[in-house]
Amino acid sequence: MSAAVGPKGRMSLKYALLGLLRERPAYGYQLGERLQERFGPAWAMNSGHLYQTIKRMKKEGLIEDVDGAEHDRDDRHVFAITDSGEAEFQNWFEKDLGGLRLLRRPLLVKITLAGPERLEDALKQIDAYERDCAGQLKEFSRQRDEIPDEDLRVRADHVLLRLGLSADISHLKAELGWSRHAREMVSWLLNQDAVWPGRRQRLGSSSEEMRDRRSAREELFGRIARRQLRPMQDGSDQDDAV
Amino acid sequence: MPARGYSEAMLRLENVSKRYSRPDGDRVALDNLSLQLERGTIMGIFGPSGSGKTTLLRIAAGLRRPDRGIVTYDGERLDQMSGAERTRFRRREIACVWTSRSWQEKLSVRDHVAMPLLVDHCGRRSAERRTREALLACEAEHCVDMKLGELSDGERQRVAIARALIAEPRLLLADGPASNLSLVEQEGIMVLLSSLAREARVAVLITDSNAEALLRADPILYLRDGKLVNPEPMSELGRVYRLPSGGSRRSAADA
Numbered sequence: 001m002s003a004a005v006g007p008k009g010r011m012s013l014k015y016a017l018l019g020l021l022r023e024r025p026a027y028g029y030q031l032g033e034r035l036q037e038r039f040g041p042a043w044a045m046n047s048g049h050l051y052q053t054i055k056r057m058k059k060e061g062l063i064e065d066v067d068g069a070e071h072d073r074d075d076r077h078v079f080a081i082t083d084s085g086e087a088e089f090q091n092w093f094e095k096d097l098g099g100l101r102l103l104r105r106p107l108l109v110k111i112t113l114a115g116p117e118r119l120e121d122a123l124k125q126i127d128a129y130e131r132d133c134a135g136q137l138k139e140f141s142r143q144r145d146e147i148p149d150e151d152l153r154v155r156a157d158h159v160l161l162r163l164g165l166s167a168d169i170s171h172l173k174a175e176l177g178w179s180r181h182a183r184e185m186v187s188w189l190l191n192q193d194a195v196w197p198g199r200r201q202r203l204g205s206s207s208e209e210m211r212d213r214r215s216a217r218e219e220l221f222g223r224i225a226r227r228q229l230r231p232m233q234d235g236s237d238q239d240d241a242v
Numbered sequence: 243m244p245a246r247g248y249s250e251a252m253l254r255l256e257n258v259s260k261r262y263s264r265p266d267g268d269r270v271a272l273d274n275l276s277l278q279l280e281r282g283t284i285m286g287i288f289g290p291s292g293s294g295k296t297t298l299l300r301i302a303a304g305l306r307r308p309d310r311g312i313v314t315y316d317g318e319r320l321d322q323m324s325g326a327e328r329t330r331f332r333r334r335e336i337a338c339v340w341t342s343r344s345w346q347e348k349l350s351v352r353d354h355v356a357m358p359l360l361v362d363h364c365g366r367r368s369a370e371r372r373t374r375e376a377l378l379a380c381e382a383e384h385c386v387d388m389k390l391g392e393l394s395d396g397e398r399q400r401v402a403i404a405r406a407l408i409a410e411p412r413l414l415l416a417d418g419p420a421s422n423l424s425l426v427e428q429e430g431i432m433v434l435l436s437s438l439a440r441e442a443r444v445a446v447l448i449t450d451s452n453a454e455a456l457l458r459a460d461p462i463l464y465l466r467d468g469k470l471v472n473p474e475p476m477s478e479l480g481r482v483y484r485l486p487s488g489g490s491r492r493s494a495a496d497a
Contacts, residue, residue: 120426123425123426127425180457184429184457184458187425187426187429187430188429188433190426190429191426191429191430191433212378212383213378213379213381213383216374216375216376216378216379217378217379217437217441218441219375219379220375220376220379220407220410220442221379221437221438221441221442222441222442223410224407224410224411224412224442224443224444225441225442225443227410227412228281228412228443
């Protein structure tokens, strides 16, 4: 799951890896584990992507393999940061993040382009998304609760992982709220005789019907609302009050 | 101008208890329960069957008297009225939508909806006009010439709400108004009830065994063994976490 808002620029994986290798050298596969252990579950990724990045970083001379052994797979090599990698990391660390990039939700694009015929299908996808968010939220909250409490000595990595998890948790809470909102809006829209972009507007009996319903509702609900402002009276004269 | 004594609280239950005696011993239906329902709001209460939902609605409707506790309706003590007083009062002020499968299937929607008016000696013509208006407001005007037995589940609920609204009540009590409906119909009913609360300022109390069917209500409370349990967490995540797996919900495609 990607962050709802994040810094511009896509290379934060590179810097995350450089940062981890600054602390100590690691096997390729260890880096994948360590990303999640340190930054939280949002950093789960497929190993292909990870090793591709590692390969590129090696080619750029930012990291080197230090075990000297012959392996055909990068995950078996031990990597360490080079001087040029260190310089790159320092340079990145001092730079500003460069503004925010908002999340583009594929689900929102689907809803927006569903059109009246597919809106009900979109609703099912919203439902699934909502369940997904709730499930992950539960899981991440559990993970956060499982981080041991500090006793004698504060462990910085525990504190900071808690911070990482809380980033994902607050994001998921927001997504959950949004998807609930989306579900309400879309279900409501389903019941409306709405005008859709690119569609010819239906006129005639159906909008007349809507108008009748609306005015009946205004009339009846308005009368009931006015009742609220009067002290209670005996029912006998109520029927003629219209 | 609001009348003197106007208050936002429409219905108030204070420390209400109710037991039923059964051959196998007493059963507690409501246990020292308090709640306040305000004008223009929809309160949703969910809980398993036997949790006391129906008893709560019956007491709120003035159909039953609590063993202990106070029931106030817009400042009037419902629990102290005589049976006849309560009946008169109820007809004027409170509408109930029960999950009734015991409708007379051959009765026409027109007569069914107009019944409360006809009982109240309203003129035929005025009754006809108000029936049409209530059905229109509930988007069920196309059902007016149908028999009750011919209605779909969604139409039944809309007709039931139209009938409840015809006497222009200030409190609406509904037992599972959106249960057994498709997602879309469910939403349609909840939209209707929320505009009833918002525009007519009616206080609405709905119950369901499934929290999902109450999602537009606010607050949503959980009733268990006659007590309201920990309503706070329902506001945020609790709503989703507590959802039963949705056995009663049919796919939206059935609509």
